[in-house]
Amino acid sequence: RRRTAVLISGRGSNMAALLTAARDPAYPAEIALVLANRADAGGLALAAAAGVPTAVVESRPFRGDRAAHEAAVQAVLEAHDIGLLCLAGYMRLLTPFLVGRWAGRMLNIHPSLLPAFPGLDTHARALAAGVKLHGCTVHLVTEEMDAGPILAQAAVPVLPGDDAASLGARVLAQEHVIYPMALALVAGRAATPPAADVALSNPLPTPPSLP
Numbered sequence: 230r231r232r233t234a235v236l237i238s239g240r241g242s243n244m245a246a247l248l249t250a251a252r253d254p255a256y257p258a259e260i261a262l263v264l265a266n267r268a269d270a271g272g273l274a275l276a277a278a279a280g281v282p283t284a285v286v287e288s289r290p291f292r293g294d295r296a297a298h299e300a301a302v303q304a305v306l307e308a309h310d311i312g313l314l315c316l317a318g319y320m321r322l323l324t325p326f327l328v329g330r331w332a333g334r335m336l337n338i339h340p341s342l343l344p345a346f347p348g349l350d351t352h353a354r355a356l357a358a359g360v361k362l363h364g365c366t367v368h369l370v371t372e373e374m375d376a377g378p379i380l381a382q383a384a385v386p387v388l389p390g391d392d393a394a395s396l397g398a399r400v401l402a403q404e405h406v407i408y409p410m411a412l413a414l415v416a417g418r419a420a421t422p423p424a425a426d427v428a429l430s431n432p433l434p435t436p437p438s439l440p
């Protein structure tokens with residue numbers, strides 16, 4: 230099983246979905262570390278309760294020196310003999326230092342159907358744009374933000390009366406489905422998979438009953 234670290238900044242619901250999937254001994258990845266860049270990340274307590282080693286490498290003391298922060302993160306990953314990385318609500322832009330070291334081995338989940346709506350506030354922006362389908366994407370991390378090769382996507386409908394919270398909750402439920410699928414896909418292959426031939430079909434969400 231591939232030793233995998235999950236990097237978080239907040240509540241860690243995607244991390245929890247990965248932990249649940251990895252409880253199955255047949256799952257090809259083992260969550261060997263949960264690392265946060267904030268000591269107050271809620272997901273740390275969840276991970277500790279599940280018996281998973283945790284680490285905190287606070288970004289704030291590095292005062293914008295992203296390379297130095299990433300070097301500290303890399304040292305912790307090496308100390309835990311990590312072979313795959315999952316960003317799960319890890320709200321840091323990465324530099325070529327980490328991106329280059331983990332090329333083909335670092336996944337991210339993003340709450341939109343990329344390439345639509347990279348960046349922040351995706352649900353409000355999807356509503357403002359008037360799209361009828363929204364969703365989430367798991368992709369390999371490359372230097373350009375939210376632009377790496379796509380591993381998995383799931384679409385959800387935008388329903389009348391949705392606000393960012395209701396739409397975001399519908400998307401989040403699908404995030405918890407496709408992230409474990411995408412990690413299994415990458416972990417089940419040889420190290421450093423070629424990005425181009427990695428693909429999953431969409432898990433189809435239950436169609437809503439329309440008025």
Ligand code: GAR
Nearest residue numbers: 239240241242243317318338339340
């Ligand atoms: C998730 O919706 C994830 O897609 C998003 O943050 C949330 C984290 O929730 N990530 C980004 O916006 C990355 N730019 P979680 O901590 O409960 O997994």
